[in-house]
Amino acid sequence: LPSATIERIEKIAEKLGYHPNMLARRLASNKSFQIGYAVPLTFPGRGAFQIPYFSMILDAAVIESFARSYNIAIYPLGDDSSSCADKLTDLVKTKQVDGLIVSGLKRGSPVPGFLKKEGIPFVIVGSLPEISGIPCVNYSPGKAIKRLLAELSRKSYRKIHFVTGDMNYYDAVNQKEIFTECLVPYNFNVREHVGDYSRACGYRLAPEIVENIGKEKECVFFANDRMASGFFRYCAENRINIPGTLGVCGCDDEDYTKALYPSLTTIRQPRARMGHAAVDVLMKSIEKPSSEINPVEIEAQFILNSSI
Amino acid sequence: LPSATIERIEKIAEKLGYHPNMLARRLASNKSFQIGYAVPLTFPGRGAFQIPYFSMILDAAVIESFARSYNIAIYPLGDDSSSCADKLTDLVKTKQVDGLIVSGLKRGSPVPGFLKKEGIPFVIVGSLPEISGIPCVNYSPGKAIKRLLAELSRKSYRKIHFVTGDMNYYDAVNQKEIFTECLVPYNFNVREHVGDYSRACGYRLAPEIVENIGKEKECVFFANDRMASGFFRYCAENRINIPGTLGVCGCDDEDYTKALYPSLTTIRQPRARMGHAAVDVLMKSIEKPSSEINPVEIEAQFILNSSI
DNA sequence: TTGTAAGCGTTATCAT
C-alpha cells in the first residue's frame, strides 16, 4: 500500500481511538502468537525462577520472542510425567500457544516422545532425549573442561575430586561422560563423588574431602557453582585456604559467586545464547511443522579465576 | 447440569478428539484470561529475572494466577516513561491482557497516573506513587528495623553506618525514612552513605568504613544483601573479621548469602507474599473496575544470624 | 483502490 494511505488510515484510527482487537485477530488467523515456557515446580520451597538456569533462559527467550512479535507465557508443571505431557499437548491443541519451550526435564522423560508423536511444535532445553529427531538446545562443556584440565596439569595438580550433579538429569550425565573422556590424555588421580546440585551437598562433602588431603596437590571440580559455594562456606568456617590447601573449580558462572573469595574458577554456561537459540529453533518448527531440526549445541567457556 | 450428562459429553468429546478453541472462547467472552507482568529492562547486561526480586515475585504470581485460571505473560519494558505507559495501555486496549502487574518503577513515574486515568486494571508492586487511590503492594520494614536496632543496642553497638539503596526507587527512600524514625529512641552515632544496590558499591565503600573504625563498636546496615555481599568479599580478601571487627546487617534475605560466612543477619523481604497479593489485588480491579482498592503492606521479618 | 461477504469457534439469547 502507498505510505500516504497508511498514514491517513493511522490518523483516522488515532482520532477514532481505534485499537485492534488481538483476540479477534488471533481467532481469524488461528494463531495465538504466544510461546509457552514450561518450567518444573519440582524444587520444594523454591520457585523455578529462583534457579538462575531457568530465569536466565527466560530472560533471553523473552527478548528473542519479542523481536519476532511473539509473547511468552509461563506454564508451571507439577511433575515430569505423562500427565504433564498431556497438559502441554493441550496447550497447543486448545490454541493457547503456538509452541512450547520445555526445560527442566529429567532423563528418560516421556514428554519429548509424546509431543513429537502428537505433532506439537516444541523445543527441549537442557536435555537430550534418547529418541532422535527431537529439536533441542544444549551446551557442550567439552572444550572448557579440556582447558580446565590443561590448567590443572600446568599447575601440577595430581588429584581431582569430581562431584557430579544430580544424575537424574541429562546435563549431569553428559558432563560426567565428557569429563571422563577428557581425562584420558592425563593421569590424574580421580575420585568421584555423587552430588545433587545443592549447596548443602557441597557443604556436606567438604569435611571428608578436606580431612583426607594427602601429599598430592588436590582440586575439587563441582558440577555446578552452587555446590562449590557450599564448599566455600565450609572452608571459610574452618579457615581452609583456597587454593593454598586445595583448588576448587565450579561450573555455571553464577553471578553470586562474585561475592566469594577467592574468585571461583568455573565454566560459563551459555544460558542467554541457549534462550535465544531455543526461540529460534521453536520458530522454525512452528513455521515448518514437518521439518527435521538438528540439535543445537553451544560451547561453554572456561573462566580462569583464582580458586585453582 | 446433571453429572451424567457432563460425563456423557466428555466421553464423546474425548472420542472425537475435541479440544476447545481458547482463541474463540476469548473472543466471544471478550477476555484474554491473561495477566501481563511488566518488568523493566533497565539493568544493563542483566535481564530482569536475574534479579531475585523480580523472579521471586514472578514465581508467586504465576502460581497464584494459575489457581484462578489465568496465565501470566511477560512484557519487558525499555524505560520507565510515558512511552512505556502507552505501551502498557495498549496491551489492555488491544485485549492482549486483562490487567497488568507493574514492577520496577522509579519514583515519580508517570505510569501509575496514566494507567489510572485510562481506566486500565493494574497493580503496582514495590512502589508507592505520590497520587492516591493507586492499587499497590509493598512491604514495610518497620518492625524488622526496630528489632534490628534493639538487637544492636543490646549488643552494645554504638555507631551505625547506613548504606542506602538507589534513591531513584521508592523502596530506598521509604527504608531510609523508616530507619530514621526508628532511630529516635536510641542515640546511635549514625553515618549515612549513599548506595545504589550494587555489589560493586558495597565493595567500594568498604575500605573507607573499615579504615576509620574507632573505639566505638560499629555496624554497617546495607539497604540490600547484594551490597552487603560486596562488603563481605572485601572483608574476606583483607581478613577482616565479621562481626569481631565490625558487624554487618543486610536486607532482603537473598538465597545466595547462605554461601557467605558468617551467616548474614538480614531483613527478609516477603516477596512471595507480595506476588500472591499482587494477583489478588489485580483480580479485584479486573472484576470490579471502578472499586477503590487500599494499598497492601506486608510486614518484613528480622532474621538474626551471626554477622552482628 | 474500495466494498462486500463468508468464515473462524466460541458464548449468549431466545424458542421450542
Added chain:
DNA sequence: ATGATAACGCTTACAA
C-alpha cells in the same frame, strides 16, 4: 433439556 441463531472483530477472498 435441546436446537437454532446472532454476535464477537478480525482475515481472506473476490467483486466492483
